[in-house]
Each structure stands twice: as C-alpha cells, then as structure tokens.
Amino acid sequence: xxxxxxxxxxxxxxxxxxxxxxxxxxxxxxxxxxxxxxxxxxxxxxxxxxxxxxxxxxxxxxxxxxxxxxxxxxxxxxxxxxxxxxxxxxxxxxxxxxxxxxxxxxxxxxxxxxxxxxxxxxxxxxxxxxxxxxxxxxxxxxxxxxxxxxxxxxxxxxxxxxxxxxxxxxxxxxxxxxxxxxxxxxxxxxxxxxxxxxxxxxxxxxxxxxxxxxxxxxxxxxxxxxxxxxxxxxxxxxxxxxxxxxxxxxxxxxxxxxxxxxxxxxxxxxxxxxxxxxxxxxxxxxxxxxxxxxxxxxxxxxxxxxxxxxxxxxxxxxxxxxxxxxxxxx
Amino acid sequence: xxxxxxxxxxxxxxxxxxxxxxxxxxxxxxxxxxxxxxxxxxxxxxxxxxxxxxxxxxxxxxxxxxxxxxxxxxxxxxxxxxxxxxxxxxxxxxxxxxxxxxxxxxxxxxxxxxxxxxxxxxxxxxxxxxxxxxxxxxxxxxxxxxxxxxxxxxxxxxxxxxxxxxxxxxxxxxxxxxxxxxxxxxxxxxxxxxxxxxxxxxxxxxxxxxxxxxxxxxxxxxxxxxxxxxxxxxxxxxxxxxxxxxxxxxxxxxxxxxxxxxxxxxxxxxxxxxxxxxxxxxxxxxxxxxxxxxxxxxxxxxxxxxxxxxxxxxxxxxxxxxxxxxxxxx
Numbered sequence: 001x002x003x004x005x006x007x008x009x010x011x012x013x014x015x016x017x018x019x020x021x022x023x024x025x026x027x028x029x030x031x032x033x034x035x036x037x038x039x040x041x042x043x044x045x046x047x048x049x050x051x052x053x054x055x056x057x058x059x060x061x062x063x064x065x066x067x068x069x070x071x072x073x074x075x076x077x078x079x080x081x082x083x084x085x086x087x088x089x090x091x092x093x094x095x096x097x098x099x100x101x102x103x104x105x106x107x108x109x110x111x112x113x114x115x116x117x118x119x120x121x122x123x124x125x126x127x128x129x130x131x132x133x134x135x136x137x138x139x140x141x142x143x144x145x146x147x148x149x150x151x152x153x154x155x156x157x158x159x160x161x162x163x164x165x166x167x168x169x170x171x172x173x174x175x176x177x178x179x180x181x182x183x184x185x186x187x188x189x190x191x192x193x194x195x196x197x198x199x200x201x202x203x204x205x206x207x208x209x210x211x212x213x214x215x216x217x218x219x220x221x222x223x224x225x226x227x228x229x230x231x232x233x234x235x236x237x238x239x240x241x242x243x244x245x246x247x248x249x250x251x252x253x254x255x256x257x258x259x260x261x262x263x264x265x266x267x268x269x270x271x272x273x274x275x276x277x278x279x280x281x282x283x284x285x286x287x288x289x290x291x292x293x294x295x296x297x298x299x300x301x302x303x304x305x306x307x308x309x310x311x312x313x314x315x316x317x318x319x320x321x322x323x324x325x326x327x328x329x330x
Numbered sequence: 331x332x333x334x335x336x337x338x339x340x341x342x343x344x345x346x347x348x349x350x351x352x353x354x355x356x357x358x359x360x361x362x363x364x365x366x367x368x369x370x371x372x373x374x375x376x377x378x379x380x381x382x383x384x385x386x387x388x389x390x391x392x393x394x395x396x397x398x399x400x401x402x403x404x405x406x407x408x409x410x411x412x413x414x415x416x417x418x419x420x421x422x423x424x425x426x427x428x429x430x431x432x433x434x435x436x437x438x439x440x441x442x443x444x445x446x447x448x449x450x451x452x453x454x455x456x457x458x459x460x461x462x463x464x465x466x467x468x469x470x471x472x473x474x475x476x477x478x479x480x481x482x483x484x485x486x487x488x489x490x491x492x493x494x495x496x497x498x499x500x501x502x503x504x505x506x507x508x509x510x511x512x513x514x515x516x517x518x519x520x521x522x523x524x525x526x527x528x529x530x531x532x533x534x535x536x537x538x539x540x541x542x543x544x545x546x547x548x549x550x551x552x553x554x555x556x557x558x559x560x561x562x563x564x565x566x567x568x569x570x571x572x573x574x575x576x577x578x579x580x581x582x583x584x585x586x587x588x589x590x591x592x593x594x595x596x597x598x599x600x601x602x603x604x605x606x607x608x609x610x611x612x613x614x615x616x617x618x619x620x621x622x623x624x625x626x627x628x629x630x631x632x633x634x635x636x637x638x639x640x641x642x643x644x645x646x647x648x649x650x651x652x653x654x655x656x657x658x659x660x
Binding site for chain 1: 369381382387390414415424428467468483
C-alpha cells in the first residue's frame with residue numbers, strides 16, 4: 001500500500017491539485033476563483049462584509065479511525081467550519097485545508113479524506129481554494145472557511161435580558177451516534193443508522209443562519225461543544241445568565257427511541273450537532289421558530305452572573321445531573 | 331509551572347482574547363475589525379481582490395525547541411504566511427491562528443508563542459482576527475493570512491520564455507543560521523548573530539511585492555523551501571525550464587564571511603529566507619532590480635522540460651553538487 005512518504009511532497013501536491021481542478025472545486029456561488037489551488041495564495045473578489053473562521057481537528061482528540069472513516073473526517077472538518085460561517089448569518093464562499101499527516105499515512109486514506117472534503121465543498125457550494133500539506137506524527141486537519149454577509153453578522157454578544165433562547169433543530173443525535181459507534185453497535189435499525197449518520201455526516205445550517213438574520217435576530221452561535229457549554233458562552237459574551245427548560249429542547253425521534261430517558265441529557269451535553277442557538281426578543285424568536293421547522297424556544301436570557309446557566313426539569317427544578325459542557329484540555 | 335491542562339480551554343481562550351484586545355491587535359491598516367477574536371468567526375469589510383493563504387508548522391518537523399524559542403516559532407508562523415501574501419503583490423490585512431498543543435504545555439510557553447505572534451502582527455500592521463486552540467500530542471501552529479491586492483495578483487504561472495529570473499535579496503542566511511544553532515555555536519560575532527537572527531526572525535518582503543506589481547512584474551513566488559526547489563516550482567507552473575547562474579545569487583556578507591565556499595550552495599539549497607523570486611521581461615526585471623536594493627538578476631526562464639532547472643557555475647558548467655531543494659515527507 002503506497003504511503004505519502006513514497007510519493008513525496010511535490011507529487012502529492014500535484015495529485016491533490018489535479019483532483020481539485022478535475023472536480024471543478026475552484027468554483028464559488030459567485031464564480032471561479034481568480035487564483036485557485038497551487039500558488040502562494042488563493043485570490044478572489046469580495047465586496048462587502050467578509051467573515052472568516054479556522055478550526056482544527058486532531059486524531060485521537062476529535063476523531064478516531066474506529067468510529068470515523070477518513071471521508072467522514074474530511075466532511076466534518078469542512079462542515080464544522082461552514083457551520084461557524086452559518087452562525088454569523090453569512091453565506092460560505094471558499095475554504096483552505098492545512099493537513100498534517102505522517103509519512104506512513106496511506107495514499108488511499110489521503111484520497112478518502114479528500115473524498116469527504118470534496119463532497120462537503122460541493123454540498124455547500126463552496127470552493128476549495130488551497131492549503132498546505134505537512135509532515136506530522138499525529139494527523140490533524142485545520143480548515144479555514146470564508147463567507148460573505150449581506151448585513152451585520154450575528155454575534156454571541158448581542159443577547160439582551162429577557163430575550164428568548166432558541167435552537168434551530170434537534171440536539172444530541174451526534175453524541176448518541178458516537179456512543180453507539182464506540183459500543184460497536186450494528187446499524188441494524190433505522191434509528192441507529194440515523195444517529196450514526198448524524199455523528200459521521202452532520203449538516204451545517206446555512207439557510208437557517210441567513211433566515212435568522214433576515215428576521216431580525218442579532219445574536220447566535222452554533223452548538224458545537226454541546227448546549228451546556230455553548231449556552232454559557234453565549235450568555236457570558238452577552239453579559240447575562242441563562243435559563244434552559246430541558247423538556248423544551250427538541251430531540252430526534254431516533255434519539256428518544258434508542259436512548260429513552262437519557263435523551264434529554266444527551267441533548268444538553270452532546271456536541272457536534274451544528275444546529276444554531278440564538279437569542280432574540282420573544283416576538284422575533286416566535287416568528288423565527290414558526291419559519292424554521294424543527295426549531296424551538298428552549299429558555300431565556302436574564303440578569304445574573306454572566307455565563308451562569310440553569311438547566312431545569314419539567315417542574316422547574318434544576319436537573320439532577322451535572323449539565324457541564326465539553327471542555328478541552330481537561 | 332502551570333500548564334494548559336490546569337487552566338482548561340475556557341480560561342485559556344479568555345486569557346488569549348484579553349491579551350489580544352489589550353494589544354489592540356484587532357486593528358488592520360483599514361481600521362478595526364467588525365468582529366474580532368472570541369466569536370464563531372471574525373468579520374471585516376473587503377472591497378476588491380482578496381488573497382488568502384494557510385500554512386502549518388509542526389514541532390520536530392519545522393522547528394525544534396533547541397534552535398528556536400516559542401516566541402521565534404510564533405513570529406515565523408505569522409511571517410511565513412505574510413510572505414505568501416507578499417508574493418502575490420498584496421498587502422496583508424488579518425490572520426487567524428489555529429494551535430494544537432499538549433495539555434502538558436507550559437502556560438509560559440503559550441505566552442511566549444503569543445509574544446512572537448503579536449510582535450509579528452504589529453510589525454506588519456496586521457490584525458489577529460481569531461483562531462482555534464485544540465489539544466494535540468505534538469505542537470503545531472496553523473496560520474491563515476488574508477490580504478488585499480490593488481490589481482491582478484502575481485502568480486507562479488505567469489512566467490514567459492526568455493524572462494529574466496531575479497530575487498529581491500540575499501539567500502542562504504536562514505539555513506546558515508540554523509546550521510550554527512544546530513552546532514551549538516555561540517553568537518560571539520556580528521556575522522553569527524546576523525545569521526542566527528535571519529533564521530529566528532526572518533522578514534517578509536511586503537514592500538518588494540507591492541513594488542514588483544507596480545513595476546509591471548506579473549510572475550513571482552516567495553523562496554520558502556529553498557531556491558533549488560522554488561525555481562523548479564515557478565518554472566513548472568509557467569510550463570518552462572530555468573537556468574540559474576549561481577555566482578549571481580546575492581548572499582549576505584555574514585554568510586560569505588562565516589561559510590566561505592559553502593555560501594553559494596547554502597544560497598541555492600537553503601530555505602526560509604522569504605525573499606521573492608520573480609520572472610519578467612529583461613527591461614522590467616532590470617528596472618525592478620534598480621528599484622530594490624539587494625536584489626539581482628540570477629538567470630532566465632527558457633523553453634524546455636517544464637520544471638527542469640540548471641544551476642551553473644561561473645564557467646557555465648553545472649555545479650558539482652546536487653542542487654536539490656527541500657522535499658517534505660522524504
């Protein structure tokens with residue numbers, strides 16, 4: 001089985017560039033890039049408010065070969081960055097991929113990684129504009145994504161006291177799928193397949209982000225580290241506390257079916273669903289929820305210790321579990 | 331000594347964001363970012379041709395703690411990306427930093443890394459717009475840099491047969507400095523200090539890139555992997571062969587003083603000097619060389635096998651050594 005070390009950098013970069021060009025991946029919604037993959041930098045015209053984000057994923061930390069294929073890793077690395085652009089109420093345009101891979105990395109795995117990246121770039125109408133390929137002992141994928149915003153971007157800090165808190169769709173499915181994969185569960189039911197797919201191939205809510213901005217919402221973020229962690233981030237950035245009625249959090253039928261009473265906790269603590277969390281005056285939030293099937297109001301922002309969050313059960317009491325979010329380096 | 335693992339992600343990100351804001355690092359030449367560090371994405375206005383590049387550096391592959399301080403690593407990660415923007419004839423605007431670090435990484439080393447990044451961002455008038463911090467066994471730094479170009483970007487592929495090949499300044503100093511550092515040499519002479527500094531704190535030639543474009547040059551790249559490798563890349567992208575008269579390559583006085591006869595080879599094979607290599611019709615190249623002190627015409631592009639390069643001595647014979655460039659994964 002051929003490895004990266006056997007080909008060497010020059011041949012590898014040419015192989016990738018040829019594939020990207022053959023896939024027509026240098027096209028954005030606005031047209032072809034002025035300079036695409038293969039030069040010192042990529043170039044294209046932008047007129048207006050640009051948004052840009054960069055996130056990295058590391059083998060052993062963010063993904064494992066046992067629960068994700070390399071194509072899944074490529075897909076998720078791209079889509080998680082598209083999701084950050086969606087969370088600004090912006091339209092994704094083009095991305096760059098900096099890869100660190102061992103010399104022993106199989107060429108077929110590199111091809112699979114690009115399968116996933118190219119599928120994702122096509123699914124969101126984005127261009128693959130360039131990047132870097134370096135030698136590293138543990139694999140990492142660092143994606144930069146750019147987008148354009150037709151108005152002021154949605155921010156985490158724009159929440160106001162008494163704003164309703166809402167999410168654009170069901171939470172917890174990705175973590176549930178990961179649990180099934182880690183347990184070695186077979187995809188032998190529709191529910192299990194749905195949850196595993198939610199983990200391996202999450203979607204970014206670009207249309208929802210654009211709709212929120214059009215409807216007058218100003219405060220949003222994507223739920224990537226889990227609602228428990230992300231509600232606190234949004235509240236803290238807005239200088240407020242938050243209250244979440246856990247019974248109102250939407251969950252997928254497959255999650256309720258497969259995990260029963262655990263579903264609510266997975267919805268609070270699980271990450272990587274890439275739905276959007278937003279805050280807005282109640283009338284605007286209700287209009288947004290009516291416009292976005294699957295979305296729901298789940299609580300409110302309120303005066304209090306910035307970043308404090310209460311997660312309440314159906315009787316209004318704090319839930320009996322920790323409701324902590326995922327914290328890296330811990 | 332406190333480590334990243336003891337603080338946890340939330341406290342680390344707040345520490346970095348507070349420092350970036352205190353340094354005024356959310357300012358570009360065009361003004362403050364619309365959204366800076368700490369949200370899902372950064373945002374600012376762009377009107378015109380944008381360029382964008384992403385390069386990663388990995389501990390043990392691109393740098394070692396024995397020859398570079400963490401501040402040097404931060405500086406070089408930023409500046410190497412500024413150099414890619416300079417090579418397009420563009421002005422750098424803002425960058426993002428995705429860091430992978432072990433939980434055992436000392437907090438003081440993280441602070442030093444940001445010392446170097448913030449020094450570099452200030453030196454080039456660029457904003458630090460955001461990024462990511464993830465857990466990784468071996469440290470890596472992946473920087474994305476954006477810039478704006480007032481006209482068509484300089485590309486590697488715009489070279490024409492009979493164009494003169496030229497460089498904007500002396501080559502080989504960075505590699506020579508690395509050799510001295512690896513040998514444990516003391517910085518006990520002006521020459522040695524100059525070479526070590528060239529390795530630890532290289533400069534990007536933003537002004538030279540802008541001048542080249544204004545003077546009508548259309549083909550350029552930066553010399554990051556070494557002239558031997560980079561001449562071949564430029565020639566290949568332009569569908570041409572190249573000829574380099576090695577005696578014409580400018581070298582620093584310190585390099586000639588310290589390395590004597592080895593200087594020419596270091597100038598051909600050494601990388602990370604971040605001077606610009608450009609190709610242009612002879613009259614334009616001569617005008618550019620007259621305008622840019624330290625620059626020199628070193629050869630020409632010519633019909634032939636695309637990407638082939640001849641490195642000639644003073645008598646017009648091929649040099650007696652390999653003249654291969656640095657190739658990763660090998």
